[in-house]
Amino acid sequence: MLNNTDILETIKMIQEENLDIRTITMGISLLDCIDPDIDKACIKVYDKITRAAENHVRTGENLEKRYGIPIINKRISVTPIAMISAASAAPGGNPVKFALALDKAAKTTGVNYIGGYSALVHKGFSAGDSELLKSIPEALFETERVCSSVNIGSTHAGINMDAVALMGGIILEAAKKTSHNSCFGAAKLVVFCNAVEDNPFMAGAFHGAGEPDVVINVGVSGPGAVRAAIAKAPDASIDEIAEQIKRTAFKITRMGQLVGAEACKALNVPFGIVDLSLAPTPAIGDSVAHILEEMGLEKCGAYGTTAALALLNDAVKKGGVMASSHVGGLSGAFIPVSEDAGMIDAVKAGALTLEKLEAMTAVCSVGLDMVVVPGDTPADVISAIIADEAAIGMVNNKTTAVRIIPAIGMKEGEVLDFGGLFGSGPVMAVNKFSPGRFIGRGGRIPAPLQSLKN
Amino acid sequence: MRAVITVIGKDAVGILAKVTGICAGEGVNVMDVSQTIMQDLFAMTMLADISGLKTDFGAFSDKLKNLGADLNLQIHVMHEDIFNSMHRI
Numbered sequence: 001m002l003n004n005t006d007i008l009e010t011i012k013m014i015q016e017e018n019l020d021i022r023t024i025t026m027g028i029s030l031l032d033c034i035d036p037d038i039d040k041a042c043i044k045v046y047d048k049i050t051r052a053a054e055n056h057v058r059t060g061e062n063l064e065k066r067y068g069i070p071i072i073n074k075r076i077s078v079t080p081i082a083m084i085s086a087a088s089a090a091p092g093g094n095p096v097k098f099a100l101a102l103d104k105a106a107k108t109t110g111v112n113y114i115g116g117y118s119a120l121v122h123k124g125f126s127a128g129d130s131e132l133l134k135s136i137p138e139a140l141f142e143t144e145r146v147c148s149s150v151n152i153g154s155t156h157a158g159i160n161m162d163a164v165a166l167m168g169g170i171i172l173e174a175a176k177k178t179s180h181n182s183c184f185g186a187a188k189l190v191v192f193c194n195a196v197e198d199n200p201f202m203a204g205a206f207h208g209a210g211e212p213d214v215v216i217n218v219g220v221s222g223p224g225a226v227r228a229a230i231a232k233a234p235d236a237s238i239d240e241i242a243e244q245i246k247r248t249a250f251k252i253t254r255m256g257q258l259v260g261a262e263a264c265k266a267l268n269v270p271f272g273i274v275d276l277s278l279a280p281t282p283a284i285g286d287s288v289a290h291i292l293e294e295m296g297l298e299k300c301g302a303y304g305t306t307a308a309l310a311l312l313n314d315a316v317k318k319g320g321v322m323a324s325s326h327v328g329g330l331s332g333a334f335i336p337v338s339e340d341a342g343m344i345d346a347v348k349a350g351a352l353t354l355e356k357l358e359a360m361t362a363v364c365s366v367g368l369d370m371v372v373v374p375g376d377t378p379a380d381v382i383s384a385i386i387a388d389e390a391a392i393g394m395v396n397n398k399t400t401a402v403r404i405i406p407a408i409g410m411k412e413g414e415v416l417d418f419g420g421l422f423g424s425g426p427v428m429a430v431n432k433f434s435p436g437r438f439i440g441r442g443g444r445i446p447a448p449l450q451s452l453k454n
Numbered sequence: 455m456r457a458v459i460t461v462i463g464k465d466a467v468g469i470l471a472k473v474t475g476i477c478a479g480e481g482v483n484v485m486d487v488s489q490t491i492m493q494d495l496f497a498m499t500m501l502a503d504i505s506g507l508k509t510d511f512g513a514f515s516d517k518l519k520n521l522g523a524d525l526n527l528q529i530h531v532m533h534e535d536i537f538n539s540m541h542r543i
Binding site: 002003004006007008009010011015062065066067068069251254255257258 | 458460462488490492497499501511512515528530531532533534535536537538539540541
């Protein structure tokens, strides 16, 4: 018989510490939907998604009931649309048509977001890429549930600075077009270095070319449970804290593995990966910043934050790896500012700055995420922020990303409210000196040396 | 197939009877019951065989949840696998 303490611990983690499965994401390949006639291609895309994901949401809801654990999001990721739209790029082939088809498919299947309005341009632009990039602001404006991402660099290829230069303007335009709606277009757009092909998290999810036809990837969560575990031992040494985080991460990940495996069984789809993640929400008690503060920092952003985050990120992975048969995605702690109550407080208190966030991204999953900057931030400054972040990813062999929202019409200190899981972001200060000439040069940053590491 | 039913809240007369009453009505066989008082909270866990369940799992779970709401208790019904996978290697 199961032990009472274990049963009550699980219930407590779910009920009081906001433990949940953050997302079950179905990856769907659209490579067989390519057609020189864009309208035909869009019909194929819609049909394939609605066929493959017909029972996706219902299966998730059944599993929620069965295991008594909330599954917050059911989502879909698809092959980067630039690969599909390349074949239909002839005159009249506006790629936004694909975005509309994706949006319609998302609504039919009942998922809240669909990712993959994407292009991979880390080494250069192929047919379809430039058209897609240019169409991103319009696509995000015209659709409700479509998410977009662009990979502009990698450790093996270096950084495509032409794409970096373009993305600054594209982000700004996406924000401007949606300024009536909290500039939300920019919140659905991620710029990556070393993007992964099996990421279940939005807005950066897409279904890589090396993936199976249809696959299920799971993202777990549970910052509250980790914080509570650390709080139980206020005088513990750092070693003990690391051990405690590993144990909690193991339990959280096991749950993701179980739910993922059961979803695959029910849907008759192969199991992809579990993303060993700590994904915060704006709810009280669901914050990564509060874990760092529980470790002994007065506020997230104080000196010591990078070290504490490095410890947290590593321990989460070590605990999670044994709990899952296949690990992948972004795997690590997320630090999206607007989605984390502790981060929001830290920014408002002046403890957490853009520069400190950048340092933190060197040791944790992803990068500058859900960061709100003044609406008058020039495009080349946004491009330069992307370049810095991509350089961290490129040199450290890890994924980094930028999801930055220029708050049109707002100044530093004001708050941009998205509502729901996206929370609200205080507008952060940006360095005023111009990187214009550097960004204007164009070209590529060569791939870094893989030896002589220092 | 087995489920774990947990009841947490303030102790009162007849909780066990009411919960097992619903189980019996739905064709669920209670296999083991244990209860403890944590601080002043009553915590009962039951292991139940749900292979003979007359309705679907969700409906059974909702029924007990509603009973919990009436009695001011938290009642959860969860498949035992979630506990096994979390706490057993």
